[in-house]
Amino acid sequence: MTEPTSPAPSDFIRDIIDEGLRANKHEGRVATRFPPEPNGYIHIGHAKSVCLNFGIARQYQGTCNLRMDDTDPLGESMEYVESIIRDVRWLGFDWEDRLFYASDYFEKLYQFAVELIKTGNAYVCSLNAEEVRENRGTFTEPGKESPYRNRSVAENLDLFARMRAGEFADGAHTLRARIDMASPNIVMRDPVLYRVKREPHYRTGDQWVIYPMYDFAHCLSDAMEGITHSICTLEFENNRPLYDWIVERLISGPRPRQIEFARLNLSYTVLSKRRLIELVKKNYVQGWDDPRMPTVTGMRRRGYTPEAIRNFCAQIGVAKNDNLIDVSLLEYCVREDLNEKAPRAMCVLRPLKVVIDNYPEDQVEQFECQNHPQRPELGTRQVPFSRELYIERDDFMEDPPKKYHRLGAGREVRLRNAYVIKYESMVKNEQTGEVVELHCTYDPQTGNATPSDGRKIQGVIHWVSARHAVSAEVRLYDRLFTIEDPGSEEEFLNYLNPASLTVLKTCYAEGSLQNAKPGSPYQFERLGYFNVDLDTQADKPVFNRIVPLRDSWTKIAAGEKKKT
């Protein structure tokens, strides 16, 4: 919607690309890739990377591949592959016929490894995991060379072939790069390239019992796909020398360049796969698509739109600074988009019955209501009005403060799209003291006009005709955690927000919401944006609150409270 007019984004990565283009690297080609590991659902942090990689491809008329980085069979599955495909598509991106799997390269990668052995750049090491760790040294001390470092090429070739053939147990041997055990960069101390893992792979089955490590597979996958700019997150900066080391030895011609940017952190949530998995597996949320989750599928169910998420990703920018983006920016982007597209409707969340004493018992009037105040092309709908209504409990106070523009003793208020009503009396439950019913009178002149005597009505409240109301369930969501940066806490579960979900089962929606389709967003006037949930039944719609409307009253009320 805003895309054609929005300026081309600029950041340090695009600067590097521009520079490369000027120097005519890669024959003016730009090729990126989004390389998730299919061992979990993608989240808003991945969305940043998706937007970056696909966005760059679009901007430079290049290509962006979707590649499953599936080199560790543990935890990977087709379910995750499918979810990633669905989510990236939903975000609005297209990789055409370029869906790739690192696992499709296993044979080629094996041949590359053989090549490395032949040139004396790799060897089979028979140290076990613990011994390798001990020999690696520390930050301050160099590592020790493996006793197997100087095996002959022939022996290495033989051993590596037998590793592949399944002659050895897990961990018995590894293939290691012969680099430098004294390197100040620990990544370069003869890193493991292949490990034996007798684990079936979700795609290759038991065809393989050795699997390449990320460092070996990733750079070569990039090279084989002709990737020009391999964009990844900051924690891989230390791995870049290894990336280059491998590619330089095995690939001729133009090589991909790795560029690192800072991953997204979002306030009041966690974005590490490990932690998200824990939330799901231990049932702190109801699944990957729980609307409280920062997963793409969760946000979709919540009712966030792809446009809003893309715009958010554009707003936050790309840099190398560690960041913690305030979730209010995301909410702003969601509201901005939904304000445009969501039709308005009325729904009462916490109902309080109102009887209009001077309104005829059997009378029903239809009020024509605009579906969108700024977009008349979205049309109108008929909303019935009758003697008994529901209003929001919050919209009545027995003894309201001055600035309260709603119903209270002696107060008048506008019913949205309908009459001005005036408070007359209330009925209380004698035991509890709770107000159970209000009696009001209406001013017949005010149907679609301001009062003829010129008096100003400050407040406008939403309402639903009791007789015509549709029973609905509404789910209110709040931030999942109570602290800004739960991701930085080891015991992050201690900071779960116990009130992150509130289920309201006795809500009343206007009749037009009867057949609302799952996935459609509405603005419930004065409340917020709501999405029709998957759990919706024919006779019982279920709505998720996507995000509340900005609310300046709460602040005023808080200020009032302080004064008294």
Add this chain to the structure above:
RNA sequence: UGGGGAAUCGUUCAAUGGUAGGACGACGGACUCUGACUCCGUUAAUCAAGGUUCGAAUCCUUGUUCCCCAGCCA
């Protein structure tokens, strides 16, 4: 501690030796049959200390703080 990175309004991104700017937030106001939207305004920053320069967020020096790396994870 060795290596690799990063430090600019509360948050985040920009300024590439020449007026420190935008967005979000916060605060104030206008408008209003949504206390929404919209509009207007205010707030507020160069990690520190030296140096180079007519001029420094930017270049140099010395510090300081934060992040990443010792998986056969990615």
